[in-house]
Amino acid sequence: MAQIRIRNTNERIEGQEQVKAFLDSQQVVYEHWDIAKLPDSLREKFTLSDQEKAQILSTYDAEIRDLAARRGYEIWDVISLSDATPNIEELLKKFEQVHTHTEDEIRAIVAGKGIFIIKSEELGYFDVELEPGDVISVPENTNHFFTLMDNRQIVAVRLFIEKDGWIAYNVDDPEFVKA
Ligand SMILES: [Fe+2]
Secondary structure (H helix, E strand, O other): OOEEEEOOOOEEEOOHHHHHHHHHHOOOEEEEOOHHHOOHHHOOOOOOOHHHHHHHHHHOHHHHHHHHHHHOOOEEEEEEEOOOOOOHHHHHHHHOOOEEOOOOEEEEEEEEOEEEEEEEOOOEEEEEEEOOOEEEEEOOOOOEEEEEOOOOOEEEEEEEOOOOOOOOEEOOOOOOOOO
16 A cells, blocks of 8 residues: 655555545545455566566556546556666656646556655655555656656556657756755
8 A cells, every 4th residue: 555755744654545635635646456356476476577567567457447448548567676677776766756747647556665755836846755556646647757666666557648658858846855
C-alpha cells in the first residue's frame, strides 16, 4: 500500500483510506490491482523477456481494459528497471528532473518499489512511495518526477492516451528541494 510523505513538514500519511483521501484531494488517481494474480514465476522478477511482459499484460488484461475504457488510454506496455538495465544511472538522472506532461502519467506497480514526487499547489512537493498492486496517475500539467527506492528495482505497466504525446517538459522549479 502506498505511503505519503509531505516534504515541507515531513508529515507521513499511511493507511488505505487516509492515503486515498489525500490523493483524491490532489486529483491523483489511486487504485489497486490484486497482486496475488501474478504468477509466482513473475514475482519480484526484474529482468523480463518479451514473453514475460506479455504474460503480465494478459494477467491484468481486465484491469487494463477497465482503466482504458474509463480514462481513454489507447496503448500500454510493461517497463522493468533494475541494476541489470543498461544505462540505469543515466536513466535515473533523467527521471529525477522535475517535469510535466500534457497527458496524465499512469503506472501500475507489478514488482519492486518506486516513488513519485508530485507538487501540490498548497503543500509543496510530496512523495508517494509505491508497492506492488498500487496504481497511480499523476495529473496532466503537474510538476512531478519519479525515482526508485534503495533496492533500485521496479516493474510497472504504463498506459498512454497518445502514442507520441507522452513527452516530458522539464521545469526549473526554485521551490523544489531534494530530499
Ligand atoms: Fe513523468
